[in-house]
Amino acid sequence: SAVISQKPSRDICQRGTSLTIQCQVDSQVTMMFWYRQQPGQSLTLIATANQGSEATYESGFVIDKFPISRPNLTFSTLTVSNMSPEDSSIYLCSVVFSSMAGELFFGEGSRLTVL
Amino acid sequence: AQSVSQHNHHVILSEAASLELGCNYSYGGTVNLFWYVQYPGQHLQLLLKYFSGDPLVKGIKGFEAEFIKSKFSFNLRKPSVQWSDTAEYFCAVRAGNNRKLIWGLGTSLAVNP
Numbered sequence: 001s002a003v004i005s006q007k008p009s010r011d012i013c014q015r016g017t018s019l020t021i022q023c024q025v026d027s028q029v030t031m032m033f034w035y036r037q038q039p040g041q042s043l044t045l046i047a048t049a050n051q052g053s054e055a056t057y058e059s060g061f062v063i064d065k066f067p068i069s070r071p072n073l074t075f076s077t078l079t080v081s082n083m084s085p086e087d088s089s090i091y092l093c094s095v096v097f098s099s100m101a102g103e104l105f106f107g108e109g110s111r112l113t114v115l
Numbered sequence: 116a117q118s119v120s121q122h123n124h125h126v127i128l129s130e131a132a133s134l135e136l137g138c139n140y141s142y143g144g145t146v147n148l149f150w151y152v153q154y155p156g157q158h159l160q161l162l163l164k165y166f167s168g169d170p171l172v173k174g175i176k177g178f179e180a181e182f183i184k185s186k187f188s189f190n191l192r193k194p195s196v197q198w199s200d201t202a203e204y205f206c207a208v209r210a211g212n213n214r215k216l217i218w219g220l221g222t223s224l225a226v227n228p
Binding site: 004102 | 215218
């Protein structure tokens with residue numbers, strides 16, 4: 001399996017600021033996703049990062065709050081905008097290397113705390 | 116709506132005890148089924164998966180799971196747990212041609228030495 005690197009691994013931010021999380025994979029992937037994992041809750045899909053076009057957002061998530069870029073097949077960013085304490089969570093990058101039926105591989109996550 | 120239910124939220128076992136974690140899903144068609152594990156301080160990783168064929172699937176570290184279509188279940192088992200199995204376990208289902216995985220809430224397993 002490939003290496004999926006996320007930066008930052010953790011951060012503490014002030015309310016109202018924005019933070020960009022980077023996901024770098026060491027080989028080309030078919031699909032890239034961004035998830036949120038809140039304490040005591042299941043993984044929630046935020047969006048699918050589409051290469052060269054706008055991301056596909058899930059219900060409850062919007063581009064203005066979570067802008068996503070994917071300029072190529074190995075890199076994506078997720079920005080959490082105008083943060084509030086409710087955005088405190090672990091944000092996970094995940095990828096699929098083959099077909100849609102393939103398994104997901106995950107980065108180590110970015111733990112965000114908003115004060 | 117499609118959903119995944121993991122019956123046990125917290126499980127505490129002693130070493131050498133047998134483990135079975137329940138997972139049920141709500142979808143009547145073709146499914147892909149997954150169990151992921153997250154060890155303390157580590158990233159999520161695949162334990163095992165079922166796409167088709169033999170409904171008894173063997174994964175890493177001595178884990179196995181059985182797909183019972185009539186019960187919409189995909190329970191995870193291990194005959195003898197170790198302290199190193201202490202982790203969070205997630206069941207996930209891909210329903211039909213949907214690209215999205217539906218996740219259970221997870222089960223926290225603590226194994227006492």
